[in-house]
Amino acid sequence: MHKLPVLGRKRRTDLLVWCFAFICAILAIIVIIAGIIVFIGYLAIRPKVPLLYVNAARLDDVIYNQASVLAVRLTIAIKAENHNQKAHVSFYNTRLTLEYHGLSIAMLVADPFEVKKNTSEEFYYVVESSPIPLGKQEQLLTQQALQKGLFPFFLKGNSRTRWRIGSLGSVKFWLHINCHMWLPTNSSVVFPHCSSSSH
Incomplete structure (x- = not known):
């Protein structure tokens, strides 16, 4: 006859394992509560990404001489x-950065500034370029622009933003502008309304 196995005392879970499980449970509860608080705070405040855009632009003056040197003056809001x-x-x-057919004309820089809640701020830049020697391709394009009375400019760049969501902390975004502007030589104001993208 086979002998039945003798059962010993039941093995108890180590106290250290229980402590570890308890700590993990507490941490999980804290994470869940924090997530709920952040979600409620987001719904209450409904944060929106700020905008930076070209509101208006004007080509004030164009000088193009026989030596194929171009100089321009613009006003940009x-x-x-x-x-x-x-x-x-x-x-x-x-x-x-303000460009003309890939040639850098000027750098527009702003000191750090703050925009109050639900408001806007506008900045005016008067850009006077240094004389720009043009290559053959740019010379041809400039002559065509003078005939049409319309000059193409490109404004691109970045700005960093930061704002607080109550007591939940701060949010940061990079804003990016890529704006093509066709400006008439008769000093008419153009409203490109090129808005920034963010990430």
Whole structure:
């Protein structure tokens, strides 16, 4: 006859394992509660990404001589908007490059500034380029632009934004502008309304 196995005392779970499981459970509860608080705060405040865009632009003067050297003067209005109802927004590291057929004309820079909740700020830049020697391709394009009375410019660059969501912390975004502007030589104001994208 086979002997039945003798059962010993039941093995108890180690106290250290119980402590570890308890700590993990507490941490999981804290994470869930924090997530709920953040979600409720987001619904209450409804944060919106600020905007930076080219509101208006004007070509004030064009000088193009027989030596194929171009000089221009422009006025550009850049607008910063904050549609958040409950948060001020800070803009910093704002740097925009003005180009003409790939040639860099000027750098538009703004000191750090703040836009109050649900308001906007507008900045005017008067850009006077240094004399720009043009290559053959740019010479041809410039002559065509003079005949049409319409000059193409390209404004691109970035700005950094930061704002607080109540006591939940701050949110940061990079704003990017890529704006093609066709400006008439008769000094008419153009409203490109090129808005920024963000990430």
